[in-house]
Amino acid sequence: MVASTELDTGPAVVAQLHDVIAVAMARIRERATAARTLVGFDDAAALAATTEIGDLALDALGDVRRLIASLPSVACRELADDVHDTLGHSLSLAALLAGGARARLEREPALAREALGRVAALAGETGAELETLLAEPLRHDPLPLEQPAATRDPRAAAAAQPAPLAGVAALMALAVDQPVTFAVDGVALAAAPRPLAAVAYRIVQESLTNARRHAPEAPVHVRVEVVRGALGVTVVNAPARTAACPPGSGCGIPGMHRRAAAAGGLLSAGPTPGGGFRVDARLPL
Numbered sequence: 001m002v003a004s005t006e007l008d009t010g011p012a013v014v015a016q017l018h019d020v021i022a023v024a025m026a027r028i029r030e031r032a033t034a035a036r037t038l039v040g041f042d043d044a045a046a047l048a049a050t051t052e053i054g055d056l057a058l059d060a061l062g063d064v065r066r067l068i069a070s071l072p073s074v075a076c077r078e079l080a081d082d083v084h085d086t087l088g089h090s091l092s093l094a095a096l097l098a099g100g101a102r103a104r105l106e107r108e109p110a111l112a113r114e115a116l117g118r119v120a121a122l123a124g125e126t127g128a129e130l131e132t133l134l135a136e137p138l139r140h141d142p143l144p145l146e147q148p149a150a151t152r153d154p155r156a157a158a159a160a161q162p163a164p165l166a167g168v169a170a171l172m173a174l175a176v177d178q179p180v181t182f183a184v185d186g187v188a189l190a191a192a193p194r195p196l197a198a199v200a201y202r203i204v205q206e207s208l209t210n211a212r213r214h215a216p217e218a219p220v221h222v223r224v225e226v227v228r229g230a231l232g233v234t235v236v237n238a239p240a241r242t243a244a245c246p247p248g249s250g251c252g253i254p255g256m257h258r259r260a261a262a263a264g265g266l267l268s269a270g271p272t273p274g275g276g277f278r279v280d281a282r283l284p285l
Contacts, residue, residue: 017067021087021126024060028053028094029123035101036116040109050102053119057095064088089209090126094119096212170201171222174208178217184224192231196283199259200224200233203267206256207235207279215240215277230265230282239275256281 035049064087101115171189172182189197204222211220218238225232253269256279260267265283272278 013067013070017064020060020063020067024056024091025123025126028056029120032116032119032123036113036120039105039113043105046105047102050098053098054095057091061088061091064091087126089205090122092209092213094122171204171224174205178208178212178220180208180220180222182222184222185226188226188231189224192285196231196263196285199263199283200231202259203233203256203279203281204235211237211277217241226285227282230284233281234279236272236278237276
């Protein structure tokens with residue numbers, strides 16, 4: 001049974017999470033939009049704006065980390081993982097894109113403007129996702145796949161099965177500003193139970209976020225396939241080629257372990273002999 005104090009604390013922390021991320025994303029969107037118009041005209045002001053975007057995102061990530069740590073572990077751990085994987089991912093990505101724009105201001109202004117446009121769009125999308133996730137905690141589904149409705153007609157159920165390419169496209173859309181190759185069995189992903197496919201998606205999402213943060217510009221390979229009766233997920237990145245970004249919340253790998261365990265599976269994560277990093281998950285079908 002969840003203690004009454006946990007029930008009282010959970011909603012208050014969720015409300016604080018909402019406010020922290022909503023305010024940060026609104027300011028990030030405003031600064032990114034302004035910076036985009038300044039590139040090529042007032043690079044000093046554009047530089048200051050991109051620096052502020054990174055600071056806003058990192059400050060919000062720190063607040064998210066603190067609030068997640070205060071959530072009652074029994075009642076809200078799944079929500080904490082969802083917040084980290086979706087909204088924390090967006091904050092990290094905003095900081096990374098802003099850093100890329102800052103590095104390109106003088107020599108590649110067109111690419112800097114493009115990156116800032118993506119930051120503004122990301123902030124707007126995250127605002128909408130924030131309402132969905134925190135308004136209906138624990139029921140957020142990341143995969144844009146149509147699940148067959150309950151029916152007694154097997155032909156109707158078969159017709160309603162998600163298209164294999166939809167799941168593949170959802171995974172590939174996670175690759176942002178990094179060299180990623182994919183080997184994804186779209187048929188197996190589409191046939192997997194929806195909760196299992198969602199776990200696979202979250203593992204890939206978190207692994208790519210970690211690779212961007214700790215090994216920017218390093219090649220990454222993602223493989224999703226059936227391995228001995230389980231959905232296998234492997235994400236391997238090469239060693240870092242440039243300086244790594246500031247550390248994240250520290251919740252990512254433990255969250256992946258929890259998701260895999262909740263699905264009855266196993267996950268391992270650690271460095272490779274060559275200096276890269278590898279995540280392996282096996283999720284029983």
